[in-house]
Amino acid sequence: MTFTPAPWPRKLRSQEWFGGATKDAIYHRSWMKNQGLPADLFDGRPVIGICNTWSQLTPCNAHLRDLAERVAHGIYEAGGLPMEFPVMSPSESAFRPTAMMFRNLCAMDVEESLRGQPIDGVVLLAGCDKTTPALLMGAASVDIPAILVSGGPMLNGYFRGERVGSGTHLWKFSEAVKAGEMTAAEFVEAEASMSRSAGACNTMGTASTMASMAEALGMALSGNAAIPAVDSRRRVMAHLTGRRIVQMVKDDLKPSDIMTRAAFENAMRVNGAIGGSTNAVIHLLAMAGRVGLDLTLDDWDVQGRDIPTIVNLMPSGAYLMEEFFYAGGLPVVIRMLGEAGKLNRDALTVSGGSIWDEVKEVRNWNEDVIRPVEHALTQQGGIAVLRGNLAPDGAVLKPSAATPHLMQHRGRAVVFEDIDDYKARIEDEALEIDETCVMVLKNCGPRGYPGMAEVGNMGLPPKVLRKGITDMVRISDARMSGTAYGTVVLHVSPEAARGGTLALVRSGDFIELDVAGRRLHLEVSEEELARRRAEWVNPVTRPNGGYAQLYHDHVQGADTGADLDFLVGCRGNAVARESH
Incomplete structure (x- = not known):
């Protein structure tokens, strides 16, 4: 894909606020000058927002104030005016009931902050996993020039x-x-060894996966995903990003130019190669919806089915993000996919060039961390999308994190009606369960939890663990952490709280899982299911007011990205009329 920059100079969006000598322009400029800003900063140079999810309650993002200063240096150097502003920062480690419930609220915050203020372009500062998709979703809906820089992963723990x-x-x-x-x-x-430096998860969890997705989509500079948070090169990346966004504004290079179908196909393939989080499925579906692309679960299955997992990182492998960076990081993976004919090489990036131009000269410095294809962790990585009477709208499983012998399994269901039921019964020695059973968890989907918490990787019963068993088939409408592992079927759709078949499963039913055949089948007749459905009473009640009620009423299913229905699509960046 070739990109033709817009003619420069031209009137910028921010000049609708700051340009001229009208009462309104003087009103806007005079208030800004109380910060000690010289008059010539409002002479038509690009105003660049620094959209910061910094928060001390979001540990992964608690160092982003420093990175914002580095971004600002780069913006000033390139002739722009940096303006930092805060947005909501949903933390996976702290937010209840789950950060996922607030991803869409954060995206709304970003969207309206960008649309309603004198901003020509934006640098998105993200870290903890939901902030990355939220910022990209909000920016895509406004469609002004945008570029993302991640906070980076923590150093290794020992x-x-x-x-x-x-x-x-x-x-x-x-x-x-x-x-x-x-x-x-x-x-x-x-x-004490689990979180020994600033930064996000040091595994290929959802934070590092989504940083990789941003880079694979072309929405971050090449090499952004893997630099550790405390490495000086992370600051350099922030500085260079600040420089780059000014030129993007001058060229009018927007998310809609970059986030194309070719870019999403690249991201889905990269996710398979890195053994990325199942959460990426929901987030990319939602992001695609914001730019008007009809991305589906079937696209995930098609694009990922023949992609080998070559990145040997936990939870699928042995190493951590620090070693991934030293080995060459995501550019090496992208180059290997390109050499194998599994990359849309001409996909545009924020650099203004193609993704292939960004990676074609990189080298792999550690072939145990980034493995040659013939020594891949699994030859069939990606995300497996399962369908059947138990998941007519789809469910997902991560093959690289699963146990091979369980990928084809038939077992007796042991059903937990919700997460509280699971917690109350799982350690009961009288629970009728063994390693051949299939654990089923209901009412933990987008509407059911609410927010679709990361509880799908249910811990096994102690009496099974004492046998030395470390994995069982688990099925739910929940998500699981990208740092988790196991033969776990997730995102079952429709969810139980919408009356999906999952709501009708009873302990003692038999379930068949066939990953190779992409099948998830409940061995109960249609007549019996119809009888159960007639008796079913939804245990999930509508929240009484506030964002929780808004979310409950408008959240879509996991199979389409769990966005709010009224947020789907690009609404543009029109300047609102005002007068003082």
């Missing part, structure tokens, strides 16, 4: 000589305690 991956080892150590293989005191001791 505990007693073993690499500790944030999130991944939380699940492993927790299961080890339940199995009697680790003491509670040792678990607490290990805590």
Whole structure:
């Protein structure tokens, strides 16, 4: 794809606020000058927003104030006027009931902040996993020049000589305690090694996955995804991003120019190659909806089915993001896909050039971290999209994180009606469950939880763990953390709270999982299902007011991205009329 820059100079959007000598222009400029800004900063130079999700309550983003200053340096150098502003910062580690419930609210915040203020272009500062898609969704709906810079992952953690991956080892150590293989005191001791520097998860969890998706989409500079948060090169990346956005404004290079079908196909293939999070499915579907692309679950299955997982990182592999960066990072992966004929090489990026031009000269410095295709972790990576009477609108599974012998399985269902039911019964020694069973969790989807929490990777019963069993088939309408692992079927659609078949499953039913055949089947007759449906009473009640009610009433299903229905599409950046 070739991009033709717009003629320059031209009247900028910000001049609708600051240009001329009218009462309105003087009103806007005079208030801005109380910050000590010289008059010539309003002479028609690009006004660049720095959209910052910094928050001390979002640990992954708590260092973004420093990066914002570096971005500002770059903007000033390139002849722009930087203006930093805050937006909502949903933290996966702190927000209840779940950060996912507030991704769309954050996107609304971004969209209206950009549309309603004198901004010609924007640098999006993101870290914790929901902030990346939220910022890209909001920017796409406004469609002014935008570029993202990530906060970067934490440094490696170590505990007693073993690499500790944030999130991944939380699940492993927790299961080890339940199995009697680790003491509670040792678990607490290990805590200090889980998050030893600023930054997001150091595994290929959702934060690093979404940083990779932004780079693969072309919405971040090449190399952005993997630089550790505390590495000086992260600051350089922020500085260069500040420089670049000014030229993007001059060229009028917008998200709609970059976030094309070819770009989304590249991102879906990259997700398979890196063993990326299942959360990327929901986020990319929502992002595509904001630019008017009809991306579907079937696209995910087609694009990822023959992509080998070559990045040897937890939770699928052995290493962490620090080693991934040293090996060459995402540009190496993109180049390898290009050499294998699995890349839309001409897809445009924020650089103004093609994605292939950005990566064609890079080298792989560690072939155990970024493996040659013949030594891939799995030859069929990507995201498997399952369908059947249990998931007529689809469900997803991550093959690179699953146990091979469980990918074809038939077992007796053990049903938990909601997460509280699961927590109340899972450690009961009288629970009729063994490793051949299929654990089923209901009412944890977008409407059911609400917000679709990361509870799909249900911990196994202690009596099963004590046998040395570490995985069972688990099925739910929930999500799971990108740092988690196991043979876990997620995002079952329609969800139970919408009356999907999942709501009708009972303990004792048999379920067949066939990943190769992309099938998820409940062995119950249509007549019996119809009888159960007639008796079904929805246990999920409508919230009484506030954003929770708005969310409940308008959230879409996981199979289309769980956006709010009235937010889908690009609404543009028209300047609102005003007078003082």
